Amino acid sequence: MSDDRFFTRREIAAALTFVVLGTGIGVASYRAGLGIAGAHAGAVVAAATTPAPPNGGTLYAGNCAGCHGAQAQGGVGPGLAETKGWTLAAFGQAVLHGEAPEGRTLASVMPRFADTGLDGAPPTDEQIKVLHEYIKGL
Numbered sequence: 001m002s003d004d005r006f007f008t009r010r011e012i013a014a015a016l017t018f019v020v021l022g023t024g025i026g027v028a029s030y031r032a033g034l035g036i037a038g039a040h041a042g043a044v045v046a047a048a049t050t051p052a053p054p055n056g057g058t059l060y061a062g063n064c065a066g067c068h069g070a071q072a073q074g075g076v077g078p079g080l081a082e083t084k085g086w087t088l089a090a091f092g093q094a095v096l097h098g099e100a101p102e103g104r105t106l107a108s109v110m111p112r113f114a115d116t117g118l119d120g121a122p123p124t125d126e127q128i129k130v131l132h133e134y135i136k137g138l
């Protein structure tokens with residue numbers, strides 16, 4: 001007497017399929033959620049630990065403008081128009097060690113930034129590069 005049965009085989013199969021599918025979807029979306037949360041956490045950590053790239057304008061304003069003028073027009077130090085034509089290597093040599101092209105030693109008023117540091121820390125190649133780019137753009 002099949003009428004006495006609570007569920008037919010077909011109903012049981014349908015219920016099982018429902019449970020299996022439901023569990024699968026649940027696990028998949030949980031994993032996707034973890035993936036998104038993971039990627040997000042990674043981005044936050046990267047933003048917190050990667051130092052900002054050096055800014056030529058900020059470096060110039062903080063370390064050079066007082067003597068060379070806001071527009072590199074000159075003041076205590078000479079205008080830096082000529083410097084714009086220098087190679088990055090020559091510029092770095094002058095700024096870091098006070099050695100201008102053709103063996104010219106700069107007056108000691110011009111800091112030796114390799115010794116004094118830029119913003120209180122040893123200058124990096126990247127800082128010298130963005131400084132040169134900034135001065136060329138003035």
Ligand code: HEC
Nearest residue numbers: 063064067076077078082083094095100106107109110111
């Ligand atoms: C305390 C003042 C002072 C500060 C600060 C200073 N300079 Fe100078 N700078 C001088 C003086 C003075 C000279 C000229 C030295 C000479 O001709 O013998 C000079 C010369 C130079 C020269 C050579 C210019 C040329 O045509 O011969 C460059 C390049 C230069 N400075 C770049 C910089 C940069 C870049 C900074 C900032 C990172 C800076 N200076 C900060 C005073 C300063």
